[in-house]
Amino acid sequence: MTVDVGIRSARKARMLPLRHLPGLVRDPLEAFEEMGREADGEIVRVNLGPFRPHLITHPEHLQYVLRDNVDNYRREGMMWKPLGRLVGDTSDLGASWNIRRRVYQELLSAPSTALMADEMITTIAEAVDDLGEHAAGGRPVDAYEGMTRIVYRTIIRVLLGDRIPLENIDGLGRAMVTATTSSFRARMLMPFVPFAVPLPGDRTFVRSVKAVDDLIFPIVHEARAQEDKGARDVVSMLMRARGEDGGSLDDQAVRDGITGLFVAATDTTVSVLTFLWGALDAYPDVRSRLYEEIDRVVGAGPVAFDHVQKLTYTKMVLQEALRLYSVAWITPRVVRDDDVIDGVRLKAGSTIAVSPFLTHRLPDVWPEPHVFAPERFAADRSRHRFAFMAFGGGPHQCAGRVFFFIEAPLILATLLSKFRPALQTSPSIKPRVDLTLKPRDRVAITLEPVVR
Numbered sequence: 171m172t173v174d175v176g177i178r179s180a181r182k183a184r185m186l187p188l189r190h191l192p193g194l195v196r197d198p199l200e201a202f203e204e205m206g207r208e209a210d211g212e213i214v215r216v217n218l219g220p221f222r223p224h225l226i227t228h229p230e231h232l233q234y235v236l237r238d239n240v241d242n243y244r245r246e247g248m249m250w251k252p253l254g255r256l257v258g259d260t261s262d263l264g265a266s267w268n269i270r271r272r273v274y275q276e277l278l279s280a281p282s283t284a285l286m287a288d289e290m291i292t293t294i295a296e297a298v299d300d301l302g303e304h305a306a307g308g309r310p311v312d313a314y315e316g317m318t319r320i321v322y323r324t325i326i327r328v329l330l331g332d333r334i335p336l337e338n339i340d341g342l343g344r345a346m347v348t349a350t351t352s353s354f355r356a357r358m359l360m361p362f363v364p365f366a367v368p369l370p371g372d373r374t375f376v377r378s379v380k381a382v383d384d385l386i387f388p389i390v391h392e393a394r395a396q397e398d399k400g401a402r403d404v405v406s407m408l409m410r411a412r413g414e415d416g417g418s419l420d421d422q423a424v425r426d427g428i429t430g431l432f433v434a435a436t437d438t439t440v441s442v443l444t445f446l447w448g449a450l451d452a453y454p455d456v457r458s459r460l461y462e463e464i465d466r467v468v469g470a471g472p473v474a475f476d477h478v479q480k481l482t483y484t485k486m487v488l489q490e491a492l493r494l495y496s497v498a499w500i501t502p503r504v505v506r507d508d509d510v511i512d513g514v515r516l517k518a519g520s521t522i523a524v525s526p527f528l529t530h531r532l533p534d535v536w537p538e539p540h541v542f543a544p545e546r547f548a549a550d551r552s553r554h555r556f557a558f559m560a561f562g563g564g565p566h567q568c569a570g571r572v573f574f575f576i577e578a579p580l581i582l583a584t585l586l587s588k589f590r591p592a593l594q595t596s597p598s599i600k601p602r603v604d605l606t607l608k609p610r611d612r613v614a615i616t617l618e619p620v621v622r
């Protein structure tokens with residue numbers, strides 16, 4: 171397929187049948203998947219009554235929007251508007267966002283992440299031991315909570331310089347999850363409703379943002395009062411960072427930068443690691459191969475940084491989990507100037523629903539898309555650069571990709587070198603749509619110690 175941007179022959183996008191918002195707000199994912207099937211890679215318009223975003227799923231179209239013509243497609247509206255109430259400016263236009271982005275890129279670069287690896291390994295080992303204690307004697311543990319504790323402790327230790335005391339971690343987790351659930355879905359599907367008009371869940375949202383503020387602002391104030399010792403955690407780096415005009419970030423912008431990184435780094439990783447237990451339960455061959463690799467490379471441990479590059483099948487399993495459960499399920503954009511993609515007219519101000527979740531389910535791009543098959547990511551398989559969209563694409567793609575592919579294999583290697591997790595609830599873990607995809611129901615696992 172080629173992207174034809176000729177303006178003369180442009181036509182309107184095909185409109186899909188009307189979907190009623192109340193039903194969609196209750197359970198959007200099934201309807202959304204059906205829309206993806208109806209679109210089949212074509213640019214279509216979704217009819218949500220007053221809100222009619224364009225759905226873009228084909229890799230060629232994604233490349234055009236996210237990379238080749240990126241300046242014309244802004245991170246505004248739909249998801250970004252409600253997210254902005256939690257993490258501040260995300261519009262990629264503001265000076266403060268540009269400072270933030272540079273800090274994220276430097277902090278999460280490959281050399282910087284490698285320097286954090288030893289601390290990551292120690293923290294993960296401690297957190298996995300704690301989880302093992304909770305699961306002692308075959309007691310089932312909540313997988314989402316378990317993964318949250320491991321990921322939060324890791325992120326707080328290595329990216330936040332351990333500035334959040336252990337006893338506040340659960341409170342922060344609860345506040346973050348409530349903020350990105352409560353009214354988030356309704357606000358995303360009805361971006362035309364002004365914040366002044368309350369929607370169900372709004373009060374809970376505001377309370378949870380206040381709880382986040384109460385935990386993050388003291389960290390900012392404390393760091394401000396301390397002497398800058400050149401530390402390489404996100405708080406110190408945001409404090410030191412300067413814009414092109416020499417300007418620095420005020421307390422609110424530093425708070426936003428910390429919160430934004432925390433949201434990006436935690437929720438996504440926790441969700442995909444939870445979904446994974448369902449896939450491993452349903453695909454015993456994949457599970458055996460994964461165990462075999464970890465036994466061969468790590469054995470009884472301890473896990474070391476140089477194991478990560480040898481865990482090639484583990485990485486493929488994670489990539490496939492990210493394909494099938496694209497936790498960052500939507501990354502919408504707003505059209506700046508009128509444009510035409512593949513003969514379809516896009517008016518300035520229109521919303522473009524870019525959805526990795528749907529792209530990963532296009533049968534022409536990913537044959538048998540519902541099958542969990544890590545071999546798709548074998549080194550000798552090629553694909554369109556914009557076919558695997560879990561981390562986005564173009565200049566805005568996830569700044570934490572390298573970090574994720576060190577952190578997540580370390581977590582799996584540590585856990586699986588000590589335990590054999592067994593799912594105690596249904597293997598078909600149904601996703602729930604909020605800012606990210608999360609399991610809809612409780613996922614319980616037991617951890618049987620590995621006997622060597």
Ligand code: HEM
Nearest residue numbers: 274434435438439498501560561562566568569570573574
């Ligand atoms: C399951 C793992 C993850 C997924 C699926 C994921 C997905 C994404 C996606 C899709 C975007 C781009 C949004 C857009 O197109 O505008 C993004 C941005 C970002 N992610 Fe991730 N992410 C993951 C893990 C992480 C981790 C572990 C970190 C940090 C340690 C991180 C930090 C960031 C940051 C800072 C951005 C903003 C980049 C920018 O706009 O310049 N992410 N992520």
